[in-house]
Amino acid sequence: MTDIPREEYILKCTSACAGCSDSLTLRYVLKAAGPETVLVVPACCTSVIQGIYPNTAMNIPVYNVAFAAAAACASGMSAAFQAAGRKTNVIVYAGDGGTVDIGIQALSGAFERGTDFLYICYDNEAYGNTGMQRSGATPAGARTTTTPGGKAQTKKDLDAIVAAHNPPYMATACASYPKDLFSKVQKALSIRGPKFIHVLSPCPPGWRYSSEKSVEMGKLAVRSGMWILYEREFGKVTINRPSKAAMIRPVPIEEYLEPQGRFKGISPEALAMLRSVAERNAERLKREEEGIC
Amino acid sequence: MLTVATGNKAVATAVKQACPSVVAAYPITPQTEIVEQIAEFVTSGELKSQYIPVESEHSAMAACIGASVTGVRTFTATSSHGLHYMHEMVNWAAGARLPIVMANVNRALGPGWNIWAEHTDAFQERDTGWLQVYVGSVQEAYDATLMAFRIAEHESVLLPVMVNLDGFLLSHSMHPLQTVEIGDFIPPIRLPHAIDTAHPMGYGTLTGPDQYFRLRWDIERSMRDSVGVIRETEREFAKRFGRRYDAVEEYRCEDAEVVVVAMGTLGKEAEVAVDLLREEGVPAGSMRIRWLRPFPRLDLSGRDVVAIDRDYSFGFGGVIARSLAATEGAKPFSVIAGLGGQEVTYDDIAGFVRSRRPGEEYWFGVMPDV
Amino acid sequence: MYEVRIHSRGGQGGVTAARLLALAAIRDGKYATACPFYGAERRGAPVVSYVRIDDRPIRVYSQIRHPDLVLVLDPSVMDVVDVLSGMKPGGRVLMNAGEPREMKGFPTCAVDLTGIALRENLVVAGSPILNTPVLGALAKMGVITLESAKMAIQEMFSDMRNVAAAEAAYRELVA
Numbered sequence: 001m002t003d004i005p006r007e008e009y010i011l012k013c014t015s016a017c018a019g020c021s022d023s024l025t026l027r028y029v030l031k032a033a034g035p036e037t038v039l040v041v042p043a044c045c046t047s048v049i050q051g052i053y054p055n056t057a058m059n060i061p062v063y064n065v066a067f068a069a070a071a072a073c074a075s076g077m078s079a080a081f082q083a084a085g086r087k088t089n090v091i092v093y094a095g096d097g098g099t100v101d102i103g104i105q106a107l108s109g110a111f112e113r114g115t116d117f118l119y120i121c122y123d124n125e126a127y128g129n130t131g132m133q134r135s136g137a138t139p140a141g142a143r144t145t146t147t148p149g150g151k152a153q154t155k156k157d158l159d160a161i162v163a164a165h166n167p168p169y170m171a172t173a174c175a176s177y178p179k180d181l182f183s184k185v186q187k188a189l190s191i192r193g194p195k196f197i198h199v200l201s202p203c204p205p206g207w208r209y210s211s212e213k214s215v216e217m218g219k220l221a222v223r224s225g226m227w228i229l230y231e232r233e234f235g236k237v238t239i240n241r242p243s244k245a246a247m248i249r250p251v252p253i254e255e256y257l258e259p260q261g262r263f264k265g266i267s268p269e270a271l272a273m274l275r276s277v278a279e280r281n282a283e284r285l286k287r288e289e290e291g292i293c
Numbered sequence: 294m295l296t297v298a299t300g301n302k303a304v305a306t307a308v309k310q311a312c313p314s315v316v317a318a319y320p321i322t323p324q325t326e327i328v329e330q331i332a333e334f335v336t337s338g339e340l341k342s343q344y345i346p347v348e349s350e351h352s353a354m355a356a357c358i359g360a361s362v363t364g365v366r367t368f369t370a371t372s373s374h375g376l377h378y379m380h381e382m383v384n385w386a387a388g389a390r391l392p393i394v395m396a397n398v399n400r401a402l403g404p405g406w407n408i409w410a411e412h413t414d415a416f417q418e419r420d421t422g423w424l425q426v427y428v429g430s431v432q433e434a435y436d437a438t439l440m441a442f443r444i445a446e447h448e449s450v451l452l453p454v455m456v457n458l459d460g461f462l463l464s465h466s467m468h469p470l471q472t473v474e475i476g477d478f479i480p481p482i483r484l485p486h487a488i489d490t491a492h493p494m495g496y497g498t499l500t501g502p503d504q505y506f507r508l509r510w511d512i513e514r515s516m517r518d519s520v521g522v523i524r525e526t527e528r529e530f531a532k533r534f535g536r537r538y539d540a541v542e543e544y545r546c547e548d549a550e551v552v553v554v555a556m557g558t559l560g561k562e563a564e565v566a567v568d569l570l571r572e573e574g575v576p577a578g579s580m581r582i583r584w585l586r587p588f589p590r591l592d593l594s595g596r597d598v599v600a601i602d603r604d605y606s607f608g609f610g611g612v613i614a615r616s617l618a619a620t621e622g623a624k625p626f627s628v629i630a631g632l633g634g635q636e637v638t639y640d641d642i643a644g645f646v647r648s649r650r651p652g653e654e655y656w657f658g659v660m661p662d663v
Numbered sequence: 664m665y666e667v668r669i670h671s672r673g674g675q676g677g678v679t680a681a682r683l684l685a686l687a688a689i690r691d692g693k694y695a696t697a698c699p700f701y702g703a704e705r706r707g708a709p710v711v712s713y714v715r716i717d718d719r720p721i722r723v724y725s726q727i728r729h730p731d732l733v734l735v736l737d738p739s740v741m742d743v744v745d746v747l748s749g750m751k752p753g754g755r756v757l758m759n760a761g762e763p764r765e766m767k768g769f770p771t772c773a774v775d776l777t778g779i780a781l782r783e784n785l786v787v788a789g790s791p792i793l794n795t796p797v798l799g800a801l802a803k804m805g806v807i808t809l810e811s812a813k814m815a816i817q818e819m820f821s822d823m824r825n826v827a828a829a830e831a832a833y834r835e836l837v838a
Contacts (some may be wrong), residue, residue, distance in 0.1 A: 036490050040359065052505055056495030061488045063362060064497035065355065066381050072352030076317055076359030076367070079486075081344035083314040083365060088490060108356065109348030297686045297695075323701075408701070430720075462724045467682045467697040469689050559725040565722050638725040 004169030004182050012285050014057040019211025020202040021218065022083035023049055025156040025173040028091065029120060029271025030068060032185035035060060037089040042070035042103060045129045045218050046122075054155040059124045068102045071110035074117045078151050082116070084289035087117065089189055096137035100158045113193045118188050118195045122159065132206040139226075140277070142262045144206075150263075150270055154277050162196045163232060173230040180240060182227060185254030186198040187231075200227045208261025217259070222246060224256040230285055237288040247282055298470040303397045304370065306458065307438035309340045310475050311394075311441035314365035317345035317356035322408045322511075322535060323460040324372040324398040346541045350375040354382030354393075361391040362496065364487030366402055366442065369393065372460065373400035373414045378467035380418065385595075386453045387422025387512065389497060390486065391443035393453040396438065399427075399557065399603075400460040400635040409634020410459040412556060412604040415611050416585070418455070422512045424519055427457040427587040429542070429561040431468035434458045440526050443479045447526075449518040451484070460633075461634065462558045473534045520587050540589035542581040545571065548580025551597040551646055554613060556582050559631055561599055566642035577646055582613065590622055594626035598625035600647050601637075605629055626650050665804070666727045667714040670746050674706040676750050676794035678772035680736065681712035683798055688716040690811035694723045709740040714838070716806070730754060732806065735778070738764075757800055759793060763837055772799045774836045783828040795820060799829030803836040832838050 009030035022045050026056045030037065039062045041047055043191040047064055051057045067148045070092045071103040079091045089129040104189070107119060124143045127133040133146040136156035143150050146285060164169055181199065188195035202217035204210065209217060221227035222242050229240035253275060257263040266274075298306065305327050316335070318328045321520075334340035343360075347353045350371050357367040369625070373377065376397055393546045401411035415425060424444065428434045434456065441454040449649045458464055466494050473515030487495070500508065523540065531537040546552060553563040560581025568575040580591055602611025609615060626649035633660060645657070667684065671677030681697035687693035699712040706791045713727045729748045735746055746757070747767055756771040758764065763773040780791030798812035807815075809830075816825045 035493075037488065038488055048497050048499060050495055053495065053498045053500040057500055058495060059493055061493045062495050062498070063359065063488065064495070066385055068351060069355035069358075069382060069385075072347060072349075073359035075345055075352070076345070076356030076361070077363055078317055078359075079317075079345055079356070079359035080314045080363040080365045082369075083343045083360075084361075084363065103435060105348060106352050109352055112348070113346065227513065242356075253368035295689070297682070297689055297697075461701050463703060464696070465699055466724070467685050468721075469694060561722040562724055626792075636725055638728070639723060 002100055003012065004028070004179065004190070007031065007281045009059040011057045011059055013051060014049040015051055016045070017211070019214045020045070020049070021175045021201045021203070021214045022046060022124070024214070025122050025181065025199050025201060027176065028092065028178050028182045029185050030060060032182045033091060033189060036087065037091060038063060038066060040070050040074045040077065040090065040092045042094050042098040043067040043129065044094070044098050045124070046093055048129060053173050054210050067098055068106055070098060070103055071106040071115070071119060074119070075110045075113065075115045077117050088118070092117065092119045094119070094121055095128065096121060096125060097127045097135040100136040100156045104161070108165065111162065111167055116192050118185070118197065120199060122199045122201040124201040124206055125155070128203050128206050128208050131150045140273035141266040143260070143264070150266060154273055159198055159212065165194070166235065168193045168198055169231070169233055172198045172229055173225065174199070174200045174218040174227060174229065176215045176222070177229065177242060184231065185235060206262070209259045213259060220256040225250045225252045225253045225282055226253060226256050226274070228281055228285060237285060239285055239289050245287070253278065294472050295471050296472060297467050298431055299313050299465050299467050300431045300458045301326035301331055301398070301465070302437050303435035303470050304458070305334065305470060305472070307435045307562070308368050309334050311366065311368070311439060311442045311479055312552050313342055313368040313625070314358065315343045315360035315367045316343065316379065317360070317367070318369045318371065319353045319355045319371070319375060319502045321350070321372045321375040323395070323400060323464045324370050326373070326434065326464070327370040327396055333567070344405065346458050347502045350379040351382055353381040354386060356388060357384055358382060358391055358395045361393050361484070362389065362488055364482065364484040366446070366482045367393050368395070370396040370398070371542065372398040374400055376414050376418060376590060377402065382611050383418055383423065385601060386420045388508070390451045391453060392451055392482070392484070392605055394438070394441045394445055394456065395453065396456045396458065398460045398464045399457050407633040408460065410462050410558070410603065411632050411634065412457070412559045415455060415457050416604045419586055422509045423586065424450070424452055424454045425649060426454065426583055427459060427556045428463065428583070429558055431466065431470055432536070432552060433538070435470055435472065436464060436538065439475060440530055444484050444519065444522055444526050446479070447522045448483070448485070452512065452515055456486065457557070459557045469534060478529070482557050488558055523584060538583065540584045541591055542583060544581070546578035546580060548576055550576040551578070551594065551599065552593065552618060553577065553579040553601065553642060554582060554591065554625070555579070555601040555647060556585070556613065559603055559637060562637065562639050563601070565639035566646065569639060569643045570646055575594045575646065588616060588620060591617065593617065593621045593623050597629060597649060598623045599649050600625040601628045601630050601642070601643060601645070603631040605632065616655070618639065627654040629654065629659055664715055664721070665732070665806070666730050666798060667716070667732045667734060668727050668730040669712040669714070669734045669736065669741050670744060671710055672740060673701050673708045674790065676792060677710055677712045677736055677786060680734070680797055681714045683794060683836070684714045684801060684807065685716075686818060687811040687815035689808040690814045691808055693718060694720050698724065700726060705712040709744050713784035731758065734797065737795065738779050742744060755804070757804060759797070770799065772804060772836055773836050774832050776800070776832060779828050779831045779835070783824045783831065785824055785828055792825070794826035795829035796832040799832035800836045803833045809833055
């Protein structure tokens, strides 16, 4: 594994919340991508953490664009770089709302067209920027400002939707495993065509846990099997080592849920839904890895 | 070269000559032929562009924005519902100061479904910071498209330009078309704020009230400066290619005591009505407004005005009639006509003039005859 | 200004006939416009197209109310459409038929365009091509020159059978 470079592309003056794993994720993404990179950011927490015009905390060009428009904007950018013969990485860095909800049409279009870009969805499982309203990515039972009694539906299966487009590379990641994240971004950028990385992004104010625990929350998500680290390269699935271990000896889901205020008082039905989604995802990935389906 | 073409083909031909690096578009009646023709030019190699067949108009404009900010020339085309589906990004393009050129084939908005000519679609985008030109012939659709690139990309403008042509009446009508060798008429694009990885910047970052306000004023300043750039571009076009255009096309206005003000094909049809009225001894003239933004000045002093609006702002009035009242203090006879492709002939227009009632509004074909 | 109204059914090539006629007139050195009237028609429904020819630039976009010439590519539309509506005094009719019919006293010419197309093997997707041969008939009637008719056809179609069909229609027009 390559060493993570010391260069920083996200400077020490962001307006991120304390303990924000979005900025941690972005730090490793940019270290992997390097300076010949443009970031396309739709409305999301990252729109804010860059700072206020005319200042910016980012040391690469960042194109901020309307909520539903990121993947389409990146399509145009990628085509323009191609027309100009420039080899510049185009990376969409979008939240879950801008990906699974309002941005999914543009995402689907860009993947279907085979756009040469990397789409990263950092997923804090709600509309964080506007104060934690439910999104399609909010898991069952989670309280948000628009699901005060806990969400009644399960989390939208974004990865299955993306997989249906047969991209050459897709993966999941989490900033609690920085080397894994770093190497996945590097690998993705070495491949032509549409690539996708889905990053779980624990959010202290949104999930209601204390802000020093973000790395730990990401690890608990993986160890409990609530978040599975894997890659799908040209259709071939590899479940990564931390999740392999978790499949053999998982920590109880409750250990992941308990520190999070959003799951406080979760109903047994919602808990069962969370458990069954996690089990279904694990089973499906295992079968895919073994080549059974 | 003298050839024949539909309005759509004329636009596509001009785009081919302007050679944008990226075209992103989504088909919609009656614009479809523009997209098809460009796709054909790209496939045959006549046009060396990246053509992005996007999945929606919102994405069409988003893709043009993403491409344009890298510093390359871009084009898209749409109509009616498509224009409104991209509305958010139409604003974005102007706010981001990107010289995107878009053809809009004017068509009514549903419901009910109606595919025919009306200007309300583009009029509803008039406050977005786009320059808007409305053409009256196939030749003008071609000429205006060529000029649009030069105007949009001019360093004193750097705002997007929308070229509007009447659905079917122009988009699907075949007229003579004189194409030109453009030479260096459109200089290479140079976007001062193009993305440069060696000099990273934040684009469209969070902006506080004071800075935002300043950026809005910058747009208005460029809009005002565009008046001179448009004039200079139209003069240069006339010098090189022999066809003369102005913000307002006047017809027999010198001694006119009553003028018809209209846009698009109705503005041309009005000229025929003027000839008819002159034969009857009515000292009539016509003014065809070409540029809606920046809105031009019209010399209406001491004249009766008959304003024909192929558009409407509900609860307010015909946009042209109300605009003339606001900018020129005119008291026009405001005729609302041609909505949803309603047939309006030169005879009808002559009738509006003969029976004009200054200050009143009249819906042609709906209200009892004047 | 000379105004031509073309009646046909969707899919029979009325729009292309209008465009060819306008192109031929332009090749004659005139100004011309061709405006199809687009409704919600579907294949087989009666449709109408307009051609205007003049010595000066044409500024009229509205539909033709008072034609100088009515061209009927499919006589069966006469069951549902009054093709003579608004005819100018002295207006003429050209019909795709073997023999001219009585058309309320308006001078009528006929030519069997369908027969010519079948003879020249000008058939696309099972339908005979009417819009190229008709230019020959229009030339015979003096609306355009035969030279320009042939030029227009060759500009839009590479198959020389279209020109042969137009020449046949020129010869076979029955006044």
